[in-house]
Amino acid sequence: MRPQGIVAPKVNRCMGGHHEAILLQDQGFCRRNDDQVTINWETGGSMNRYPGFFKLICIGLALFNLTLGVQTGWCDNPDITQAGNILQFVLPGLALGSTFFAGNPEGGLWDREGTKQAAYSMATSAAFVISGKEIARKLRPDGSDRNSFPSGHTAAAFSGASFLGTRYGMAFGVPAYAAAALVGYSRFQADQHYADDVLAGASIAMLSNWAWVTPMHDRFTLSPIAVEGGAGVQVAFTDAKPYAKTSTSAASIGFPNTRFSFQFGPSFVTENEIGGQRSTDFDLTELEDNDNPLTTAAVRLDHHVNETHEIGLFIWPMEAKDSGNLSHPVLFQGVSFPANTRILSAWRLYDVRARYRYHFFPRDWFVLAGGGGVMLQHHIVRLETEDLKQKAEEDDLSAVPFLHIQTGYRFNEHIGFYIEEDGGWLSNQWFSSSTAYLQYNRGTHWDIRLGYQYTIRDIDANQVDNRVVQHQPYLVIGYRW
CATH class of the missing domain: 2.40.128.90 (OMPT-like)
Incomplete structure (x- = not known):
């Protein structure tokens, strides 16, 4: 199997099992661990050893923006409010739509498993948001109704962002999380939600995502890396069963x-x-x-x-x-x-x-x-x-x-x-x-x-x-x- 769609000025090859890995650039290298082949395209250095901690930082920064990043006054910027109203539909739409072009192991474009997981995740999030509003009956900051907790706009935006980050990698997740944080802020500054309402909407969406969505890079990964003296792209693919659930055994994965x-x-x-x-x-x-x-x-x-x-x-x-x-x-x-x-x-x-x-x-x-x-x-x-x-x-x-x-x-x-x-x-x-x-x-x-x-x-x-x-x-x- 050969990664497609990558153009490089010089191509070398190394073999690993039944896979042929294409090495890119003069200092690229390939290594094989058990059933995985990892290819680094770089100008020096090594890959990030702490993906879990990097994910923690990204999520933490997004949530931190929803709280301390808000203004001390209560005001409504119509442009920010409108941006939030639009992005609440764009982000989940982009997440769901991306599954039809993300590809699959059989060589087609449609990631059918991704479509199913996105639908389940978003439906679960929406169900908890609607139930939460009915149970909490919290008054909005502007007093307009009792649908303040949790924020539905924020939940919709984070449903899309967290799906992109989990399914297709944090290279897609980081900008999506930033856009979702803007949606949350837009609801706060429009006097429609308190900060904890926004925090609740984001949390419900991310937990629903983690309950249903598995990374596509269990099979294939294409992600940017920062290395000493430059940057590059890392590609990885495995012999594991496509879209198989990761083992939950502490002995097997730590x-x-x-x-x-x-x-x-x-x-x-x-x-x-x-x-x-x-x-x-x-x-x-x-x-x-x-x-x-x-x-x-x-x-x-x-x-x-x-x-x-x-x-x-x-x-x-x-x-x-x-x-x-x-x-x-x-x-x-x-x-x-x-x-x-x-x-x-x-x-x-x-x-x-x-x-x-x-x-x-x-x-x-x-x-x-x-x-x-x-x-x-x-x-x-x-x-x-x-x-x-x-x-x-x-x-x-x-x-x-x-x-x-x-x-x-x-x-x-x-x-x-x-x-x-x-x-x-x-x-x-x-x-x-x-x-x-x-x-x-x-x-x-x-x-x-x-x-x-x-x-x-x-x-x-x-x-x-x-x-x-x-x-x-x-x-x-x-x-x-």
Whole structure:
């Protein structure tokens, strides 16, 4: 079998089994490992040894853009909104349409298996999005309806992007993920969704994709590589059965070391007290509570460097808009808000934690791990009267170091119970987050967690103090690769 459609100024050949591999350029080389032939077209260097970690970075950057990449103000750019409306159809259409021209092992153009997998993945994502909207009934930021959680536009866009990345490689996935992130941002800036709605839509789409879609490069790979002194193209094809499912045996492939998890559930805010040098003390929970409990979502990306060392990123964007009358006059940021006057509030707290963790007994039934990291905290409080005659806002970004500890017990290879604590303090800011959960591992790649989280924060943002107490029962769906 000979790779087609590649033109090079010089062609050499090497033989491997029943395959003939074409070597491109003067310094190209071929190597054969078991049933795989890999051809590198390059000007020096070697291929990327960490594809799983590269995939983690790409997904992390896309999701990070959906949260910290947003503007601090609430505004609508019609051009960005329109771009998002168009791309929500273009990306899944491109993904599905590409299957009719991607090729197949028999030499035809139509990747029939890819068409089937794309259809199953997109249908699964759409079903969960529609069900989620009906169950959550979360009010949109603009108050237009109760279809805010999760974002359907974002789910559609990430369905297409994740299919392209999984089925045909990250060379196609990276630009598609960037376009999907733009769709998510467009929904946020149009005041149609909160950041966690967008994060939920993206997560549902990617998990649905991983449930159904297998890489076409199990059989054939054509991907760019960066090497010392230049760049090139790597081609690989195998003797494995076309489109066969990859074995889930840890013994055969090694335990997956990278994990994506999607956490969601109702968040009960029992205290949201505001005070400070230029503010009187008041509690935002005194307002009407448009959504209490508030359905919210978070994601976690973890990577095991080895069996004892782990690094991770946690993204939890919390946001609520409310309205109502306060029983007493309020001074906020030097602006007076009279009693019994309708007040509109907007509260935002983006919690992003980068963490290192060391596992003391990685192969034991008893679990003990510890570490630490830094929490990046973006905090916004805004008040305004309905006629906009009085308005004030506090916007603060801070970093708080924290310690982490985990303990638990694995009852068997499938079920375990765990307790975790994150706690940090810096100057007048501190937080404590306690979590207990039961985890069920389904095979090598999937896990489900059912847990409870209790969080207390004291935020000293310049001249505004904010104490937040919340508790949340939650469900987590995790996928490893």
